[in-house]
Amino acid sequence: MCGISCIDSETTILNIALAGNPNVGKSVVFNQLTGLSQVVGNWPGKTVKKAEGTARFRNYLFHIIDLPGIYSLSAYTLEEIITREYLVEEQPDYIINIIDCNHLERNLYLTMQLLLLKIPMVISLNQYDILKKRGYEIDIEKLSELLGVPVVPSIAVHNRGIHELLEKVIALHEHQEKITFRQFEYGKEIESRLTELIYAFETNFREHKCPARFAAIKFLENDEKCIESLNLEEKEGEELLTLAAKNRNQLEGLRGEQISTIINAEVYKITNNIARKVETIEKLTRKQKWSEIVDHVTLHSLWGYFILIVVLFGTYFIVFQFGNWISGLLDTLFEQWSPGAAAVLGGVDSTLYKIVWNGLFGSLIGGVGGVLPYVLPFFIVIEILQDIGYLPRAAYLMDHFMHRIGVHGKAIIPIILGFGCNVPAVTAGSILDTERERKRSILLSTMIPCSAVTTIVLGLVARYMGIGYAFLLYLVNFAAIVVIGKIITILDASIESELIIELHDFRVPNFKVIAKQTWHRSKDFVIIAMPLIVGLGAVMQILIELNLLNPINVALSPISIFLGLPVSVGAFLFYGVFRKELNLVLLENFVVFTLGITMTEYLSPIQMMVFTVVIMLYVPCLATLVTIRKEIGRKFMFLVLFIEVVTAIVVGGMIRWLFELLRLLGILSEGTAMLITFGVFFLLIILVLVILNSWKKKAEKKQKAGKQFLELKHCTNSCADCKGGSEPPTDK
Amino acid sequence: MQNIPLTSLAKNHTAFIVNINAGMGATRRLTSLGLTPGTKITKLSSAPFQGPIQLQVRNTRLVIGWGLAAKILVSEINN
Numbered sequence: 136m137c138g139i140s141c142i143d144s145e146t147t148i149l150n151i152a153l154a155g156n157p158n159v160g161k162s163v164v165f166n167q168l169t170g171l172s173q174v175v176g177n178w179p180g181k182t183v184k185k186a187e188g189t190a191r192f193r194n195y196l197f198h199i200i201d202l203p204g205i206y207s208l209s210a211y212t213l214e215e216i217i218t219r220e221y222l223v224e225e226q227p228d229y230i231i232n233i234i235d236c237n238h239l240e241r242n243l244y245l246t247m248q249l250l251l252l253k254i255p256m257v258i259s260l261n262q263y264d265i266l267k268k269r270g271y272e273i274d275i276e277k278l279s280e281l282l283g284v285p286v287v288p289s290i291a292v293h294n295r296g297i298h299e300l301l302e303k304v305i306a307l308h309e310h311q312e313k314i315t316f317r318q319f320e321y322g323k324e325i326e327s328r329l330t331e332l333i334y335a336f337e338t339n340f341r342e343h344k345c346p347a348r349f350a351a352i353k354f355l356e357n358d359e360k361c362i363e364s365l366n367l368e369e370k371e372g373e374e375l376l377t378l379a380a381k382n383r384n385q386l387e388g389l390r391g392e393q394i395s396t397i398i399n400a401e402v403y404k405i406t407n408n409i410a411r412k413v414e415t416i417e418k419l420t421r422k423q424k425w426s427e428i429v430d431h432v433t434l435h436s437l438w439g440y441f442i443l444i445v446v447l448f449g450t451y452f453i454v455f456q457f458g459n460w461i462s463g464l465l466d467t468l469f470e471q472w473s474p475g476a477a478a479v480l481g482g483v484d485s486t487l488y489k490i491v492w493n494g495l496f497g498s499l500i501g502g503v504g505g506v507l508p509y510v511l512p513f514f515i516v517i518e519i520l521q522d523i524g525y526l527p528r529a530a531y532l533m534d535h536f537m538h539r540i541g542v543h544g545k546a547i548i549p550i551i552l553g554f555g556c557n558v559p560a561v562t563a564g565s566i567l568d569t570e571r572e573r574k575r576s577i578l579l580s581t582m583i584p585c586s587a588v589t590t591i592v593l594g595l596v597a598r599y600m601g602i603g604y605a606f607l608l609y610l611v612n613f614a615a616i617v618v619i620g621k622i623i624t625i626l627d628a629s630i631e632s633e634l635i636i637e638l639h640d641f642r643v644p645n646f647k648v649i650a651k652q653t654w655h656r657s658k659d660f661v662i663i664a665m666p667l668i669v670g671l672g673a674v675m676q677i678l679i680e681l682n683l684l685n686p687i688n689v690a691l692s693p694i695s696i697f698l699g700l701p702v703s704v705g706a707f708l709f710y711g712v713f714r715k716e717l718n719l720v721l722l723e724n725f726v727v728f729t730l731g732i733t734m735t736e737y738l739s740p741i742q743m744m745v746f747t748v749v750i751m752l753y754v755p756c757l758a759t760l761v762t763i764r765k766e767i768g769r770k771f772m773f774l775v776l777f778i779e780v781v782t783a784i785v786v787g788g789m790i791r792w793l794f795e796l797l798r799l800l801g802i803l804s805e806g807t808a809m810l811i812t813f814g815v816f817f818l819l820i821i822l823v824l825v826i827l828n829s830w831k832k833k834a835e836k837k838q839k840a841g842k843q844f845l846e847l848k849h850c851t852n853s854c855a856d857c858k859g860g861s862e863p864p865t866d867k
Numbered sequence: 868m869q870n871i872p873l874t875s876l877a878k879n880h881t882a883f884i885v886n887i888n889a890g891m892g893a894t895r896r897l898t899s900l901g902l903t904p905g906t907k908i909t910k911l912s913s914a915p916f917q918g919p920i921q922l923q924v925r926n927t928r929l930v931i932g933w934g935l936a937a938k939i940l941v942s943e944i945n946n
Contacts, residue, residue, distance in 0.1 A: 206899055206900055207895075207896075207899040209895055209899060211892060211895060211896050211899075237926070238925070238926055238927045239926075240901070240925045240926060241900070241901050241925050241926070241927050244899065244901065356895075357891075392886060392904065393887075393891065393894050393895075395891070395894055395895035395898050395899070396886075396887060396894060396898045396903060396904065399895075399898035399899050399903050400898065400903035400904060400905070403901055403903050403906070403925075407925075434912055434914075434921065436912075436914065436915045439914075527930065530930070531914055531918070531919055531921065531930045532914055532918070534914065534918055534919045534930075534932055534933075535914060535915075535916050535917060535918040535919075535933070538932075538934075543932055544919065544930075544932070632893075633893065633931065633932030633933075633934050633935035634919050634930060634931065634932035634935075635893075635896055635897065635900070635929065635930070635931055635932070635935065636929070636930050637900075637927060637928065637929055637930075638921060638928040638929065638930055639928075
């Protein structure tokens with residue numbers, strides 16, 4: 136066997152890869168196997184999570200890698216590409232394929248592909264208890280016989296059937312003669328063509344790691360990404376491509392269907408056959424009543440939305456209640472300790488005290504107390520929603536609306552996260568399938584006001600002007616997101632991808648998984664955001680102490696003057712780039728202590744609105760920017776920065792100048808002018824949306840006409856292949 | 868039976884898939900999830916305003932965006 140070495144004469148090391156569909160309990164199996172030995176990171180240069188760990192069992196040391204959950208080894212998603220590349224390139228010693236036995240037929244589809252890789256495999260039939268509850272039974276021995284692979288029934292959440300998996304691996308390892316690679320045939324028409332390709336591959340690339348049949352299928356399917364990653368020599372590779380294209384065209388012509396349809400239909404014929412042979416109904420129990428009702432209501436055309444709203448507002452309410460309480464406690468502590476610290480550091484007025492205590496320690500308390508108590512419970516609630524299976528339902532309900540801003544339903548998840556903290560919202564963009572969707576979701580979710588921004592809106596606008604105005608600002612923020620989303624769909628007119636997700640039954644939350652996932656999300660905040668918050672807080676304090684704010688104010692004065700704000704807010708706008716939540720506290724300190732006036736004297740109501748809306752929109756904080764650079768790249772980070780700064784200045788400017796205009800027109804009461812300003816603002820937004828919509832329709836029409844023209848041309852060029860107008864043109 | 872797009876199939880009705888008229892990537896995705904021609908599917912619900920379709924196929928539940936569902940042709944099975 137490849138890749139086996141010994142640490143001492145006793146211990147054998149085996150590399151094991153866990154593979155399976157999403158949501159089959161793969162991570163739970165991984166946790167049970169590896170316990171505390173896990174290392175979680177990202178795949179090099181990718182936004183996909185990579186988890187590795189070790190397990191010791193008998194005289195073996197298992198290096199276990201938890202591959203991302205996938206449905207297929209084709210190249211549709213990043214996860215699929217990563218998994219396939221890992222399995223083909225790294226060649227683990229064994230695969231443990233985890234299957235949700237309640238969806239046997241569909242899960243076996245991936246198993247069929249894994250079998251092609253000729254890596255010895257053991258199958259874990261997970262969630263066996265649910266199968267029993269549903270009144271079904273699977274003939275384990277028969278399944279094992281049909282697949283030629285050991286099969287172990289398991290209930291991962293209860294740690295049952297987990298170590299048996301390692302036992303089976305060891306049994307295979309110690310009796311290599313028992314390892315078989317059963318090949319399932321796809322029907323005569325396909326097989327005869329595959330044989331030709333397999334022969335060509337074997338003669339040209341005798342030494343290649345990739346098993347010939349797997350490669351031949353990928354060539355026939357025209358899976359470009361996969362073929363590319365095989366790194367074949369140009370001449371032979373080209374020949375093989377031509378041969379594959381010839382065979383593909385023949386098959387497609389024969390069946391009148393796309394190649395992936397033809398092959399997948401064959402694979403499903405096999406899995407359907409196997410499932411029917413091994414599944415038996417013992418006694419059919421009805422689905423549990425409550426689960427059926429909850430399912431129906433959460434997806435209902437009216438109640439579903441009602442529940443979604445209650446869930447989201449409930450989440451924010453709980454989170455802010457809890458956050459305020461903890462935050463208050465920490466503030467009290469800080470104040471209680473302040474006199475002591477002042478005594479040690481040389482008095483309340485000493486520079487040392489201000490920098491070390493107010494700056495460094497204040498930032499730490501501010502970060503820990505001002506943000507973490509909001510972010511942490513927020514993620515816990517989101518993870519509970521995720522674990523019980525609610526979030527895909529939100530994607531289902533919101534898909535239509537999300538399409539309006541150029542993304543599909545899945546993007547609702549990073550957007551919901553964005554309300555907590557933008558940093559994990561950016562990392563959560565990885566649940567989307569393609570790079571383009573990820574970028575769009577990142578841009579939109581970083582425009583969502585996070586919990587730190589919300590504390591500013593509540594502490595400034597809601598406090599001095601009333602909750603209604605705060606609500607109005609949220610509407611302005613959402614309107615800006617919709618317009619930006621619309622503009623993207625016009626500028627980037629590539630075909631919008633559609634939502635395809637699996638819906639699972641609701642299940643009881645697993646708190647171990649929730650705790651782990653919450654930590655994984657919060658880690659981004661703690662590791663990336665916290666050090667920046669603390670460090671830069673201290674730097675800002677030094678700048679204030681040394682009276683160095685003026686250069687910043689002057690540099691930003693064109694913007695402040697354009698927005699009708701006092702020039703001295705410049706430094707605080709700048710500061711908000713680093714940390715938004717302390718922005719308001721520092722501004723208040725500055726106004727009250729340095730200027731000696733109250734906030735309402737410093738900022739008029741309209742200025743307050745403009746200042747806050749700019750803070751809401753202008754820059755995702757530095758920590759978010761750093762994360763974007765890490766996930767996508769520097770260029771995209773600057774693009775996001777540019778778009779959002781421009782949006783903030785345009786929106787802030789619109790509100791300010793509309794207000795000024797109304798005052799000039801003779802509307803004397805500030806309150807009335809303000810209300811009319813926002814009325815006109817929303818009318819303008821609607822107008823812009825209408826214009827953009829008609830623009831988009833025109834562009835789509837043009838695109839369609841162009842496409843029809845091309846198809847027509849194709850038809851006249853190759854009239855012999857073309858059967859009627861409806862046939863999709865085949866690739867050359 | 869006449870072929871209709873999946874979007875026109877009534878709620879809780881069952882049909883056979885006739886063919887999928889989508890692009891290469893989306894077709895590959897749908898067929899690898901088990902939506903191959905000849906497969907029996909049941910439409911469970913659809914979200915309002917041309918929202919996605921929820922359907923049952925091979926004992927699993929899938930949600931598919933409206934635009935894509937419109938490209939799946941089905942033939943209804945009469946009870």
